[in-house]
Amino acid sequence: MAGEDDAGRASAGFEVATGTGSLPEGSGRGREAAVQAAFEGLLQIRRLMNTSDRLPAEWERRQPVRAVALALEAAGISPSATDSQGRRVATGYCVGATDQAGIVRVEWLGPPGGGAAYAAQDELRGCVAVLGQLGWEALEYRGPRGRRYLEVEPASPPLG
Template identity: 55%
Template sequence: MADVFEPETGDGPAGSGANTEVTRAAEVRTAYAGLLQIRRLGGAVPAAWERNQPVRAVALTLEAAGLPPSAVGPSGERAATGYRVSAGPRPGTARVEWLGPPGSGARNEAGTRLRACVSALEAAGGWDALLYRGERGLRFVEVEPLD
């Protein structure tokens, strides 16, 4: 039985090797093409699948746009700088943060990089993505489907 494709949310292990990157890029293209086909057949943007699984849908959109996901090491420490998608504060929403290991400068580049995430989601269509500044000045994007 083949493994099920899962988009990178930024909470998984860091990838390894160039061959893996090539294989992963092909898997992402195939998965995103499938998502676009679901949209075409269902006549909705975002599709019902996206509305029911916003974390996976947003992560797939960001990964397909070529944005790097964050990653965690074996001990759960942040091992790579990039986006992290998690459940939002309300059902059907997602939250995007820009995270990295201590000393990576992720917090300093968060505004610019999260604006790129907003642009990718807007280009895909169907999402309302708003950039916020939260506690301690940390930036994040709240994403919800357009009606």
């Protein structure tokens, strides 16, 4: 993604795990350290731009998929993943854009027969708790066949 705005990256080469593709490169402590460094960078940007780290900064509002995915991964929640044929190979969160600007969808997905649908309610509640602490509002919905998902948007700053 050469030439793109690096706001979603902690350093060259780091990309957040949205759960929509393959598992992120790197694993274990190396990946954890990169995620934590990116997340600390996000909080620093918030403090510089907002005077608080409790509400999403403007660049997060412009790139909510990356911001939400980074927040979830930094909290230790695992992303889902697919293989090269698009088959789900890992259970976890999956963050994607919606038709509405600034609103993202968070699902709990996994391989067929892996029980992701049964775990979705509890796992999504955990996502709501993490995101709520970081100034994101998340509402749970049910889609086709009763599948649960969240719609997430930045909270509005307090008036006055």
